[in-house]
Amino acid sequence: MNRFLTTTLVLLFVSLGASAQTEEPIHYKITVPAGADLTLDGTLTLPDDTKKPVPVVLLIAGSGPTDRDCNSGYGLKSNAFKMLADSLVKQGIAVARYDKRGSGTNLQAAIKAIKPEEHRFDFYVSDAVGFIRQLQADKRFAGVYVAGHSEGSLVGMLAAGQTNAKGYISIAGAGQNIVEVMKAQGRQANSKELQAEVDAALDSMRAGHIVHPKNPILKAQLSPSQQPGLISWMQYDPAVEIKRYKGPVLIINGKNDLQVAVGEAELLKAARPDAKLVLFDEMNHILKNAPANRIENIKTYADPKLPLTPGLATAIAQFVKQH
Template structure:
């Protein structure tokens, strides 16, 4: 699960993608310059009325300051590309911070006002395994839905057949490595399991690789489940794979859906890693409260205004299928209501499959309240539980309360967690 309103301010539809180049719009570069200089009121004054209502001046200030806290000082701004989208001039810039790069997408309407502003991390591909690694990697494609998705198969060396796992992402646009800052938890898991004789298929999430496919709206089937089920079928068909021992590992939101995907894809079992077990919009609010408490530069008045606005937006999403959370455009109330209707405990229990559940004790996105609910609701020999007190949401060890800044510190998924997954799979 990616952090929501405190990490992302946007008013661009998911269909806002490729089009012809145009002259770079001056308001976009001026906006970035004002943010860099800390002139937040002037930057916010560039928003058109709809954008200004969706993202308040305190929220914009908070967004930029937390970005600086996570990534360090902004070192340079690099123009990327410009295009015309639905009557807006849309430009992208690469913001090179001390500890990472962010792509800023800015939309400017015909009146010269900012109609959309979106910040997303830029990730590089995971390094190829060394020649003496006990596994190889092969490029594949998951063919499903409106178009194919790039994928990587990590296959142990040797005759096989090998047990195997499909990795299913958390929320938001995700690459096949599930990159967050310099960290690549899915690449870590794939390499760690492949080194222990377990093949792993990971693939680019549709919302990251093909956001144009969401022009008519998002659903869980289009966003996640259809592609994951197709990935299971693809993995079963690969040479060297034991088709009767293919498992589904879902992380965060993917963990909510892992049992459904495993049952629909006739997989051998499911692994739920940091899976929410409560209404997702409740978790969204909790994340905001937690991060506000870690942000002393945000006044109590501004924090209250932010939460009051968020509460109103959440209430609208729960009652109106056409409502949108302005910070996450393209995801209507219908999508959020579908997501909140997922009964992870019921689906996992009804799937009838061996299930491994994993949770980090320093996770501030999916917390012990979810873990306790899973333990209480899933009892019996086919359920195995592992809790790791020092791990965060990505499965990376640390000390003290979890923070956003921690995600920008390079680390690796805990070897003990990967070993527990491998031992569980080999024991099935």
């Protein structure tokens, strides 16, 4: 076979493989706080050649500047959300994902548009609601399902309830107040003396007070400008909020997740006994198989070529198709 024909066939096969799905941009101009000028960008991935409406999943990222692909400028290069979208589309399910405030394409614009001390947790919920309503108004979709990862689990839970989404999926989401989660995470790394100060500061913040820690490490982690946003987050208990959502629920967690323990998923399940709980033996926080060893586990966060945990996308797809 001559070289030209070989190259032509390779390009043809690549084209045919790519044609299994299409991507289009989506946008949402924020509405809160009043007067803030910021537009969030996202990606809608669709199965090709669909002759009838398909279900769509809105995928909401977790804490920090995590973008629509599950990457950030702080060493997170996982591509986990992009991989999940591609996997779900292959099973006939559309996926919408977006750069939340302070991430991806809007990182610098968000800093200019909203002062840190003005941020509130409910702003994330408002943005998710905006994207959900756009999807609900799109006749290409048979129903909108909301999947939230980590911090996005609570965001999605609240947004799904406000919009009567067809289904809700918690992925590595907390099952108790974020104060208790932060305390548990701190005990893994802090001395008893520092952790005592951490616990006292978090309890004061949960009560609505701005704190002024003396320890330099804690002072850097709990700057006064960031505390109002954290305090607003602390007002929610996921185990209470998940009861308020009346639709079907899927709860997913990995047993090798170093950031959100399996016990958090079990708390959500206890609050919603009718929910389906799926645990993956080797999955870590970025939805990849990883060893339990902390150093080796964290190394996977910077490996975008590492595949998703086998069975994760299928578990989500089965839940969507059953409801």
